[in-house]
């Protein structure tokens with residue numbers, strides 16, 4: 001659906017050239033929700049703006065539905081952009097227009113009849129749950145409601161793709177959850193492909209099928225959200241995954257525990273697979289697992305949990321138990337003294 005190949009973008013800053021994007025390639029399939037995560041300055045905004053050519057790349061191709069947008073005439077680019085809606089962190093609403101007009105005004109410019117405009121506005125304000133707010137002004141709305149208006153405005157052009165530029169970054173956690181639920185609904189019920197950028201791992205975790213991690217203008221890791229959670233390869237990716245968990249074990253306690261066995265982090269999918277597997281190994285092998293810390297979090301389609309466990313026993317028995325757990329789809333990582341007092345996972 002979206003294929004970016006070899007995208008490069010350099011800005012001339014006061015201190016010299018800034019290489020915002022260095023040979024970035026990624027592809028988003030029809031119907032999926034794809035997230036790009038990275039810290040501030042990684043190049044996410046520049047990347048997403050290249051998809052509808054709000055930013056023109058210096059090199060590389062931007063294919064949307066197999067058409068390279070960088071090769072289109074101004075007129076054909078305008079038409080192609082009709083397939084791509086966009087929402088922003090700051091909502092970008094007209095302050096002096098009502099909710100209704102914020103959605104209706106851009107539609108009127110597309111040449112639709114008055115009746116068609118009315119039908120579209122009603123339909124999409126209903127989908128975002130704002131049918132009671134037609135006459136309200138943006139100043140009378142909460143942040144979440146403003147983002148809903150922006151989403152209705154983007155959807156009213158009936159795009160196949162929705163680009164989301166940090167759409168939940170200005171919202172509180174509960175409102176963020178509600179907007180993420182709305183994006184899931186739009187994806188599922190309207191079949192809209194979503195490409196989003198964010199610096200929050202919980203956004204990726206809750207709704208994304210696949211994720212790319214960016215740093216210094218490059219994609220440093222890419223894959224299914226589930227795979228990135230279980231086996232992050234790059235240290236920056238690990239930091240993002242760990243930001244969702246906070247297992248803190250004091251150094252002296254960890255040193256004591258490691259004398260009588262081994263401390264390890266178990267990662268698993270599904271609500272209950274961690275603890276039953278532990279009960280099983282304590283029965284099967286001569287070891288005593290003791291849960292030191294644990295948490296569970298919801299990915300898009302399943303839950304993902306982590307337990308930090310002290311295995312008391314002889315090293316050979318502990319190794320057998322760990323092998324058994326790994327065969328049972330539980331990922332096991334040893335925790336050493338260097339991890340003490342810091343987040344481990």
Ligand SMILES: Nc1ncnc2c1ncn2[C@@H]1O[C@H](COP(=O)(O)OP(=O)(O)OP(=O)(O)O)[C@@H](O)[C@H]1O
Pocket residue numbers: 011012013018019020038039040041042043044045046047199
């Ligand atoms: N128009 C511009 N002129 C000069 N430099 C720019 C411009 N736009 C972006 N940059 C620089 O390019 C780099 C990448 O910026 P970009 O906004 O894409 O990153 P980001 O990951 O979206 O960060 P943030 O989350 O802070 O927006 C930064 O160093 C930024 O200062």
